[in-house]
Amino acid sequence: MADFGILYVVSTPIGNLADMTPRAVTILDQVDIIACEDTRSSKTLLNRFDIKTKCLSYHEHSYERATDVIMEKIQKGENIALISDAGTPLISDPGFKLVRKARALGVSIIPIPGSCAAISALSVSGLNTDAFLFKGFLPRKREDRKNTLEQIRGYQHTIIFYESPHRVLDSIKDMKLILGNKRKIFMAREMTKLFETYFSGTIGELIEFIEKDSINTKGEIVLIVEKGGEDATKLKKDHRRILKLLLSEMSSSKAASIAAKITGENKKLLYKEAIMLLENDKHADSQ
Numbered sequence: 001m002a003d004f005g006i007l008y009v010v011s012t013p014i015g016n017l018a019d020m021t022p023r024a025v026t027i028l029d030q031v032d033i034i035a036c037e038d039t040r041s042s043k044t045l046l047n048r049f050d051i052k053t054k055c056l057s058y059h060e061h062s063y064e065r066a067t068d069v070i071m072e073k074i075q076k077g078e079n080i081a082l083i084s085d086a087g088t089p090l091i092s093d094p095g096f097k098l099v100r101k102a103r104a105l106g107v108s109i110i111p112i113p114g115s116c117a118a119i120s121a122l123s124v125s126g127l128n129t130d131a132f133l134f135k136g137f138l139p140r141k142r143e144d145r146k147n148t149l150e151q152i153r154g155y156q157h158t159i160i161f162y163e164s165p166h167r168v169l170d171s172i173k174d175m176k177l178i179l180g181n182k183r184k185i186f187m188a189r190e191m192t193k194l195f196e197t198y199f200s201g202t203i204g205e206l207i208e209f210i211e212k213d214s215i216n217t218k219g220e221i222v223l224i225v226e227k228g229g230e231d232a233t234k235l236k237k238d239h240r241r242i243l244k245l246l247l248s249e250m251s252s253s254k255a256a257s258i259a260a261k262i263t264g265e266n267k268k269l270l271y272k273e274a275i276m277l278l279e280n281d282k283h284a285d286s287q
Contacts, residue, residue, distance in 0.1 A: 003077050004074055004075060004105070004106070004107050004108070005032070005073065005074040005076070005078045005107075006079045006108045006109075007074060007079075007080050007081075007082065007098070007102045007108070008027050008031060008079070008080070008082065008110050008111075008112055009081075009082050009089050009110070009111045009112065010024050010027055010028060010081045010112040010114070011024065011087060011089070011111075011112060011113055011116065012042075012045055012083050012084070012087065012114060013086065013087075013114070013115050013192065014115045014116075014117050014120065014191055014192055014220070015086065015190065015192035015196075015220075016192035016193065017044075017045060017048050019114070019115055019192060020048075020049065020114070021112070021113075021114050023112055024112050024114055025049045027081055027112050028049075028051050028083070029051050029052075029053060030053075030079070031053060031080060031081040032053070032078040032079050032080065033053065033054050033056050033070075033080050033081070034051075034053050034054070034056070034080075034081045034082075035055075035057075035066065035098075036055050036057060036083055037058060037059050037084045037085045037094060038057075038059065038085050039056075043055075056069065056070070058098070059094055060094050063095075063097060063098065064097075066098075067097055067101060070098060071098075071101055071102065071105070074102065074107055075105070082098065082099075086117070086220070087114075087115050087117050088113075088114065088115065088116040091116060092136040092137060115192075117162070117188075117191060118134055118160045120188070120192075121160070121186070121188035121224055122158070122160060122224055124188070124198065125158075125186035125188075125200070125224045126186065127158045127184065127186055127225075127226055128157070128227060131157040131158070132157050132159065132160055133152065133158070134160045135148070135152065135161050136161070137162050137163065137164070138163065138167075138171050140167065142170070142174065145170075145174050146174055146177070146178055149179060150178055152228075153178055153179055153228055153266070154228045156228055158224060158225070158226065159224070159227070160222065160223070160225075161223040161224075161225070162220075162221070162222060162223075163221045163222075164221070165217045165218050165219065165221065166217075168221050168223075169207070169210055169211070171223075172185075172203060172206055172207055172210070172223070175203050176203045176204060176207060177266070177267060178268070179203060179225065179266065180264050180265055180266050181202065181260075181263075181264030182202045182203070182204065182264040183202065183203050183226055183228075184200075184202060184203075184225070185200075185202065185203050185206050185224065185225050186223070186224040186225075187199040187216075187221065187222070187223055187224075188221070188224075189216065189219050189220070189221050189222075190218070190220060191220070191222070195215075195219070197216060199216075203225075204264060236263075236265075239263045239270070240273065240277075242259050242263060243256070243259045243270055243273060243274055243277070244277060246258055246259055247274055247277060247278065252274035252275055253271060255270075255274055256273075
């Protein structure tokens with residue numbers, strides 16, 4: 001084991017190259033090989049700091065083969081640095097299997113701290129930071145996405161998501177449907193870059209903000225959602241009262257739909273409550 005090389009997990013800037021740490025530059029300059037998520041995009045960073053170290057491609061389509069190659073080199077005593085396209089490796093990026101395999105063999109694995117989009121956004125969000133859930137990217141398919149949101153709807157800590165430009169609006173609209181119109185949300189877009197944008201408000205307000213200008217869907221996006229709270233799965237008294245009034249005039253599904261628009265409450269929760277209210281009324285009539 002003493003002859004093994006070292007695996008360095010090196011954080012790189014999420015946009016502004018001036019955020020590169022001196023220690024990261026030194027490590028990348030001194031290791032034998034740099035494993036990059038995309039060697040072409042990493043060249044911009046490496047050229048900026050005149051780093052000539054040989055690069056090896058390590059991404060989601062090559063990591064099985066590349067992991068074996070990297071481990072062979074480490075076992076021969078070579079030092080390897082793992083970097084992603086931006087930020088801290090392994091945070092919604094490839095690398096987990098490599099680190100796990102290296103850890104199992106007793107290889108020294110050393111983190112070189114630096115930028116992380118999730119933590120950077122959380123630190124300026126104004127939402128609770130003492131405990132949080134990082135969910136990465138929501139599923140591509142809408143039903144899977146809705147199911148994921150349903151699972152975390154009542155979670156009582158801040159929730160962090162990454163999102164892609166072409167799905168962000170659909171995802172936020174699903175958040176409105178499942179989490180409610182008035183849940184607080186923070187969006188950080190293109191952090192540290194020329195057109196960085198920050199938005200703080202409700203889910204409904206964020207939808208309006210994005211729909212006013214499609215530029216707000218471009219680039220790297222972090223979404224931070226307010227915790228659900230202990231009553232996230234329960235209706236407020238005034239919301240239940242509105243629902244009851246509507247039920248006296250129309251079907252449960254229509255009443256739930258209109259009540260959701262009036263209150264900003266979760267439509268599915270309102271529908272479940274409507275069914276329960278109707279069942280209770282039937283039970284009372286039969287007594």
